Amino acid sequence: QVQLVESGGGVVQPGRSLRLSCVASGFTFSNHGMQWVRQAPGKALEWVALIWYDGSHENYADSVKGRFTISRDDSKNTLYLQMDSLRVEDTAVYHCAKDLSAGSGWSGAWGQGTLVTVSS
Amino acid sequence: EIVLTQSPATLSLSPGERATLSCRASQTVSSYLAWYQQKPGQAPRLLIYDTSNRVTDIPARFSGSGSGTDFTLTISSLEPEDFAVYYCHQRYTGYTFGPGTKVDIK
Numbered sequence: 001q002v003q004l005v006e007s008g009g010g011v012v013q014p015g016r017s018l019r020l021s022c023v024a025s026g027f028t029f030s031n032h033g034m035q036w037v038r039q040a041p042g043k044a045l046e047w048v049a050l051i052w053y054d055g056s057h058e059n060y061a062d063s064v065k066g067r068f069t070i071s072r073d074d075s076k077n078t079l080y081l082q083m084d085s086l087r088v089e090d091t092a093v094y095h096c097a098k099d100l101s102a103g104s105g106w107s108g109a110w111g112q113g114t115l116v117t118v119s120s
Numbered sequence: 121e122i123v124l125t126q127s128p129a130t131l132s133l134s135p136g137e138r139a140t141l142s143c144r145a146s147q148t149v150s151s152y153l154a155w156y157q158q159k160p161g162q163a164p165r166l167l168i169y170d171t172s173n174r175v176t177d178i179p180a181r182f183s184g185s186g187s188g189t190d191f192t193l194t195i196s197s198l199e200p201e202d203f204a205v206y207y208c209h210q211r212y213t214g215y216t217f218g219p220g221t222k223v224d225i226k
Contacts, residue, residue, distance in 0.1 A: 035215075037164075037217075044207065044217055044218070044219045044220050045156070045158075045164060045207055045209075045220075046217065047209075047214075047215035047216060047217060050215070059214075061214075061215070062121070095163055100166060100169060105152075105211050106154050106166060106170075106209075106211070107164075107166060108166050108169075110163035110164055110165075112162075112163055113163060
Protein backbone atom coordinates (compact mmCIF):
# COMPACT_ATOMS: atom_id res chain seq x y z
CA GLN A 1 0.00 0.00 0.00
CA VAL A 2 0.97 3.63 -0.36
CA GLN A 3 3.37 4.86 2.29
CA LEU A 4 4.83 8.32 2.74
CA VAL A 5 7.32 8.82 5.55
CA GLU A 6 8.61 12.26 6.37
CA SER A 7 11.78 13.04 8.29
CA GLY A 8 14.17 15.89 8.96
CA GLY A 9 12.11 17.96 11.34
CA GLY A 10 13.46 19.37 14.57
CA VAL A 11 14.16 22.53 16.51
CA VAL A 12 15.98 25.27 14.65
CA GLN A 13 16.75 28.93 15.30
CA PRO A 14 15.17 31.70 13.23
CA GLY A 15 17.17 32.43 10.09
CA ARG A 16 18.62 28.93 9.87
CA SER A 17 17.90 26.17 7.35
CA LEU A 18 16.41 22.70 7.42
CA ARG A 19 15.77 20.05 4.77
CA LEU A 20 12.80 17.74 5.00
CA SER A 21 12.60 14.41 3.20
CA CYS A 22 9.65 12.22 2.30
CA VAL A 23 10.31 8.64 1.25
CA ALA A 24 7.55 7.12 -0.86
CA SER A 25 6.64 3.49 -1.44
CA GLY A 26 3.77 1.42 -2.74
CA PHE A 27 3.28 3.35 -5.98
CA THR A 28 5.23 4.55 -9.01
CA PHE A 29 6.68 7.73 -7.56
CA SER A 30 7.81 9.15 -10.90
CA ASN A 31 4.21 9.17 -12.18
CA HIS A 32 2.82 11.42 -9.50
CA GLY A 33 2.86 15.07 -8.58
CA MET A 34 3.73 15.70 -4.95
CA GLN A 35 2.96 18.42 -2.45
CA TRP A 36 3.91 19.71 0.97
CA VAL A 37 1.19 20.92 3.33
CA ARG A 38 1.80 22.19 6.84
CA GLN A 39 -0.27 22.61 9.97
CA ALA A 40 0.73 24.87 12.83
CA PRO A 41 -0.21 23.53 16.27
CA GLY A 42 -3.96 23.77 16.74
CA LYS A 43 -4.41 25.54 13.40
CA ALA A 44 -5.80 24.80 9.96
CA LEU A 45 -4.00 23.19 7.05
CA GLU A 46 -1.83 25.46 4.90
CA TRP A 47 -0.67 24.46 1.43
CA VAL A 48 3.09 25.02 0.99
CA ALA A 49 4.39 23.77 -2.36
CA LEU A 50 3.92 21.32 -5.22
CA ILE A 51 6.07 19.73 -7.89
CA TRP A 52 4.85 18.05 -11.03
CA TYR A 53 5.44 14.36 -11.67
CA ASP A 54 8.37 15.12 -14.00
CA GLY A 55 9.82 17.95 -11.92
CA SER A 56 9.18 20.45 -14.71
CA HIS A 57 6.98 22.76 -12.67
CA GLU A 58 6.95 23.99 -9.09
CA ASN A 59 4.55 26.25 -7.27
CA TYR A 60 4.79 27.87 -3.85
CA ALA A 61 2.59 29.61 -1.34
CA ASP A 62 3.36 33.32 -1.10
CA SER A 63 4.34 32.83 2.54
CA VAL A 64 7.32 30.63 1.58
CA LYS A 65 8.18 31.80 -1.92
CA GLY A 66 11.88 32.62 -2.23
CA ARG A 67 12.73 30.80 1.00
CA PHE A 68 11.58 27.20 0.39
CA THR A 69 12.47 24.89 -2.50
CA ILE A 70 10.68 21.68 -3.37
CA SER A 71 12.53 18.99 -5.30
CA ARG A 72 12.42 15.28 -6.00
CA ASP A 73 14.79 12.40 -6.68
CA ASP A 74 12.91 9.70 -8.54
CA SER A 75 15.85 7.30 -8.25
CA LYS A 76 15.37 7.39 -4.49
CA ASN A 77 11.56 7.76 -4.46
CA THR A 78 12.12 10.80 -2.32
CA LEU A 79 10.59 14.26 -2.12
CA TYR A 80 12.42 17.12 -0.45
CA LEU A 81 11.67 20.52 1.00
CA GLN A 82 14.64 22.81 1.51
CA MET A 83 13.66 25.48 3.99
CA ASP A 84 15.92 28.52 4.30
CA SER A 85 15.61 31.73 6.31
CA LEU A 86 13.21 30.04 8.68
CA ARG A 87 10.82 32.15 10.72
CA VAL A 88 8.95 31.50 13.94
CA GLU A 89 5.72 31.37 11.92
CA ASP A 90 7.07 28.39 9.95
CA THR A 91 6.61 26.24 13.05
CA ALA A 92 4.29 23.41 12.03
CA VAL A 93 3.90 19.75 11.23
CA TYR A 94 4.90 19.31 7.60
CA HIS A 95 3.08 16.63 5.61
CA CYS A 96 4.01 15.35 2.19
CA ALA A 97 1.20 14.15 -0.05
CA LYS A 98 0.80 12.46 -3.43
CA ASP A 99 -1.68 13.10 -6.17
CA LEU A 100 -4.86 11.06 -5.91
CA SER A 101 -4.12 9.88 -9.43
CA ALA A 102 -1.51 10.92 -11.93
CA GLY A 103 -2.15 14.56 -12.78
CA SER A 104 -5.25 14.97 -10.62
CA GLY A 105 -3.82 17.74 -8.46
CA TRP A 106 -5.62 16.53 -5.34
CA SER A 107 -3.65 15.13 -2.42
CA GLY A 108 -4.99 11.61 -2.14
CA ALA A 109 -2.50 10.13 0.33
CA TRP A 110 -0.60 11.83 3.11
CA GLY A 111 2.28 11.06 5.41
CA GLN A 112 1.97 11.49 9.17
CA GLY A 113 4.22 14.53 9.07
CA THR A 114 7.37 15.81 10.70
CA LEU A 115 7.39 18.62 13.25
CA VAL A 116 9.47 21.72 12.61
CA THR A 117 9.90 24.13 15.49
CA VAL A 118 11.53 27.47 14.84
CA SER A 119 12.53 29.10 18.09
CA SER A 120 15.41 31.02 19.58
CA GLU B 121 -5.53 34.72 -3.16
CA ILE B 122 -8.82 32.89 -2.99
CA VAL B 123 -10.11 32.80 0.59
CA LEU B 124 -12.32 29.93 1.70
CA THR B 125 -14.77 30.47 4.54
CA GLN B 126 -16.36 27.51 6.31
CA SER B 127 -19.48 27.51 8.42
CA PRO B 128 -20.32 26.76 11.04
CA ALA B 129 -17.03 26.65 12.91
CA THR B 130 -18.43 23.90 15.14
CA LEU B 131 -21.37 21.61 14.52
CA SER B 132 -22.69 19.68 17.51
CA LEU B 133 -24.79 16.71 16.49
CA SER B 134 -25.77 13.24 17.63
CA PRO B 135 -24.99 9.98 15.85
CA GLY B 136 -27.60 9.30 13.21
CA GLU B 137 -28.24 12.97 12.50
CA ARG B 138 -27.57 14.70 9.21
CA ALA B 139 -24.58 17.07 8.98
CA THR B 140 -24.45 19.92 6.49
CA LEU B 141 -21.15 21.77 6.18
CA SER B 142 -20.71 24.89 4.08
CA CYS B 143 -17.69 26.27 2.23
CA ARG B 144 -17.78 29.64 0.47
CA ALA B 145 -15.05 30.96 -1.82
CA SER B 146 -14.14 34.64 -2.21
CA GLN B 147 -14.26 34.15 -5.98
CA THR B 148 -15.19 31.33 -8.27
CA VAL B 149 -13.28 28.08 -8.01
CA SER B 150 -15.42 26.45 -10.72
CA SER B 151 -15.71 22.81 -9.59
CA TYR B 152 -12.14 22.56 -8.26
CA LEU B 153 -13.07 21.98 -4.68
CA ALA B 154 -12.31 19.07 -2.34
CA TRP B 155 -13.14 18.03 1.20
CA TYR B 156 -10.80 16.44 3.74
CA GLN B 157 -11.46 14.82 7.09
CA GLN B 158 -8.93 15.02 9.90
CA LYS B 159 -9.04 13.26 13.23
CA PRO B 160 -6.79 14.21 16.18
CA GLY B 161 -3.21 13.09 15.70
CA GLN B 162 -3.89 11.82 12.18
CA ALA B 163 -3.10 13.03 8.69
CA PRO B 164 -5.97 14.45 6.65
CA ARG B 165 -7.96 12.06 4.47
CA LEU B 166 -9.41 13.08 1.11
CA LEU B 167 -13.15 12.41 0.97
CA ILE B 168 -14.50 14.32 -2.03
CA TYR B 169 -12.77 15.93 -5.01
CA ASP B 170 -13.96 18.02 -7.95
CA THR B 171 -16.97 19.06 -5.83
CA SER B 172 -18.86 15.78 -5.84
CA ASN B 173 -16.61 12.82 -6.65
CA ARG B 174 -16.25 10.47 -3.75
CA VAL B 175 -12.84 8.83 -3.28
CA THR B 176 -12.75 5.04 -3.46
CA ASP B 177 -13.69 3.43 -0.14
CA ILE B 178 -15.35 6.57 1.22
CA PRO B 179 -18.85 5.63 2.42
CA ALA B 180 -21.84 6.77 0.40
CA ARG B 181 -23.17 8.77 3.36
CA PHE B 182 -20.64 11.44 2.37
CA SER B 183 -21.67 13.62 -0.55
CA GLY B 184 -20.55 16.93 -2.00
CA SER B 185 -22.38 19.54 -4.05
CA GLY B 186 -22.14 23.11 -5.28
CA SER B 187 -20.37 25.16 -7.91
CA GLY B 188 -18.68 28.51 -8.37
CA THR B 189 -18.42 29.95 -4.88
CA ASP B 190 -20.80 27.90 -2.70
CA PHE B 191 -20.24 24.30 -1.76
CA THR B 192 -21.68 21.80 0.69
CA LEU B 193 -20.48 18.59 2.28
CA THR B 194 -23.34 16.46 3.56
CA ILE B 195 -23.05 13.48 5.87
CA SER B 196 -26.44 11.83 5.63
CA SER B 197 -26.35 9.96 8.94
CA LEU B 198 -23.45 10.48 11.31
CA GLU B 199 -21.52 7.45 12.46
CA PRO B 200 -19.34 7.61 15.60
CA GLU B 201 -16.19 7.65 13.46
CA ASP B 202 -17.34 10.75 11.55
CA PHE B 203 -16.75 13.15 14.44
CA ALA B 204 -13.72 15.08 13.22
CA VAL B 205 -12.61 18.32 11.60
CA TYR B 206 -13.48 18.86 7.94
CA TYR B 207 -11.56 21.15 5.61
CA CYS B 208 -12.51 22.38 2.17
CA HIS B 209 -9.69 22.97 -0.34
CA GLN B 210 -9.53 24.69 -3.72
CA ARG B 211 -7.01 24.42 -6.52
CA TYR B 212 -8.65 26.58 -9.17
CA THR B 213 -6.32 29.52 -8.59
CA GLY B 214 -3.40 28.67 -6.37
CA TYR B 215 -4.13 26.30 -3.53
CA THR B 216 -5.93 27.24 -0.33
CA PHE B 217 -7.68 25.51 2.54
CA GLY B 218 -10.60 26.69 4.58
CA PRO B 219 -10.33 27.13 8.36
CA GLY B 220 -12.24 23.93 9.07
CA THR B 221 -15.51 22.84 10.63
CA LYS B 222 -15.38 20.70 13.74
CA VAL B 223 -18.16 18.15 13.98
CA ASP B 224 -18.46 17.08 17.58
CA ILE B 225 -20.79 14.91 19.60
CA LYS B 226 -23.77 16.66 21.14
